[in-house]
Amino acid sequence: MDLALRPMSTSQVLDRTFYLYRNNFVLFAGIAILTPALRLIAMLIQLKIFGPMVMPQQPEDFTPQFFQALFVRVIVGFIVGTIIYLFGTSLASGATAYAVSMVHLGKTTSIAESYREVSRIFGRIVRVLLSVLALAFGPFLLLYLVLIGMAVGVAMMGKNNPGSLLLVMVFVFLIGGLAILGATVWMIYAFCRYALAIPACTLEKLPAKQALKRSRFLTNGAKGKIFGISFLTIVLGAILTYALQMPALLASNAMIFSAKTQFSIAATIWIYIAEFLGGTVAGPVVTIALVLVYYDQRVRKEAFDLQYMMDAMGNITPPPPPPNPAIAPGAIG
Numbered sequence: 001m002d003l004a005l006r007p008m009s010t011s012q013v014l015d016r017t018f019y020l021y022r023n024n025f026v027l028f029a030g031i032a033i034l035t036p037a038l039r040l041i042a043m044l045i046q047l048k049i050f051g052p053m054v055m056p057q058q059p060e061d062f063t064p065q066f067f068q069a070l071f072v073r074v075i076v077g078f079i080v081g082t083i084i085y086l087f088g089t090s091l092a093s094g095a096t097a098y099a100v101s102m103v104h105l106g107k108t109t110s111i112a113e114s115y116r117e118v119s120r121i122f123g124r125i126v127r128v129l130l131s132v133l134a135l136a137f138g139p140f141l142l143l144y145l146v147l148i149g150m151a152v153g154v155a156m157m158g159k160n161n162p163g164s165l166l167l168v169m170v171f172v173f174l175i176g177g178l179a180i181l182g183a184t185v186w187m188i189y190a191f192c193r194y195a196l197a198i199p200a201c202t203l204e205k206l207p208a209k210q211a212l213k214r215s216r217f218l219t220n221g222a223k224g225k226i227f228g229i230s231f232l233t234i235v236l237g238a239i240l241t242y243a244l245q246m247p248a249l250l251a252s253n254a255m256i257f258s259a260k261t262q263f264s265i266a267a268t269i270w271i272y273i274a275e276f277l278g279g280t281v282a283g284p285v286v287t288i289a290l291v292l293v294y295y296d297q298r299v300r301k302e303a304f305d306l307q308y309m310m311d312a313m314g315n316i317t318p319p320p321p322p323p324n325p326a327i328a329p330g331a332i333g
Contacts, residue, residue, distance in 0.1 A: 028284040035088030036279035094118035100291040127208035241278030
C-alpha cells in the first residue's frame with residue numbers, strides 16, 4: 001500500500017497499469033468481456049439478417065435499392081451499437097474501476113463482486129457517460145447543423161448570383177475546416193477533462209453532476225498526462241485488434257490494393273471475432289490507467305495516502321488493557 005499510494009510519473013502509471021493487468025488478467029479480462037461479447041452477438045445477428053457487405057463494382061449498380069438497404073443497415077447498426085456501448089461501457093468501466101481500486105490497495109475481489117458493487121449505481125454511471133459524450137460531441141452536432149444551413153444558403157445564393165458562388169464556397173470550406181479542427185480539439189480536451197468522472201462516481205458514490213465537477217478538479221494540471229496515457233493505450237488496442245484481423249484480411253484478398261469488394265462469410269466472422277478478442281484483451285488497459293491517475297491526483301492534491309493510512313489505523317482494534325495487579329486472582333477476599 002505504501003508503494004502504491006505515491007505520486008507517479010506517466011511512465012510509472014503505465015508500468016503499474018501493466019503490472020496490475022498482468023497479475024490480475026483473468027479478473028480484468030473477465031470484466032471487460034461484456035461489451036465485446038454483446039457487440040459480437042449483435043454483429044453476428046446482423047450478418048445473419050443482412051448478409052455480408054457487398055459494394056457495387058459498376059456505377060450503374062448504385063441503385064436506389066442499394067442505398068435504401070445500406071441506409072437501413074447503417075441505422076440499425078448505429079442504434080444497436082449505441083445501446084450496447086452505453087450499457088456495456090457503463091457497467092464494465094465501473095466494475096473495472098472498482099476492481100482496480102481493490103487490487104491497487106492490496107485487497108482482493110472477483111468479477112461477480114465488482115459487477116455487484118457497480119450495479120447499485122449503474123444509473124449514475126450511465127448519466128455520467130451520457131454527459132461526457134454530450135459535452136465532447138455537442139460542438140460536432142451544432143457544427144453539422146450550421147454546415148447544413150450554410151450549404152442551403154450557398155445553393156440559394158448560387159441561383160441568385162452565380163458569379164460569387166465560387167468565392168462563397170471557398171469561404172464556407174475554409175470556415176468549415178477551421179470549425180471542424182476546433183471541435184476536434186475541444187472533443188479531446190473534454191475527454192481529458194472528464195476522464196476521471198466514472199472513477200470518481202464509482203469509488204466515491206457521487207451523483208453524476210458531482211462526479212463531473214470532481215473530475216474537473218482532479219484533472220486540473222494533469223490533462224497532458226491523461227491524453228498521453230489514453231493515446232498510448234488506445235493505439236495499443238488498435239494495433240492488437242488489427243494484428244488479429246490481419247489473417248482474415250489477407251485470406252480474403254481484401255487489402256487496400258485489391259480489387260475485391262466483398263468479404264467472405266468466414267472472413268467476416270473472423271474479423272468480428274478478432275475485434276471481440278482485441279476489445280476483451282486491450283479494453284481494460286485504458287480504464288486501469290485512468291483509475292491509477294485518479295489515485296495519483298488524489299495523492300498529489302489531497303494527500304490521500306495519509307488519509308488512507310489514518311483510516312486503516314483507525315480500523316485496527318486496540319489490544320485489551322493489561323490486568324490490574326490489585327485485582328489479580330486470589331487478591332479478593
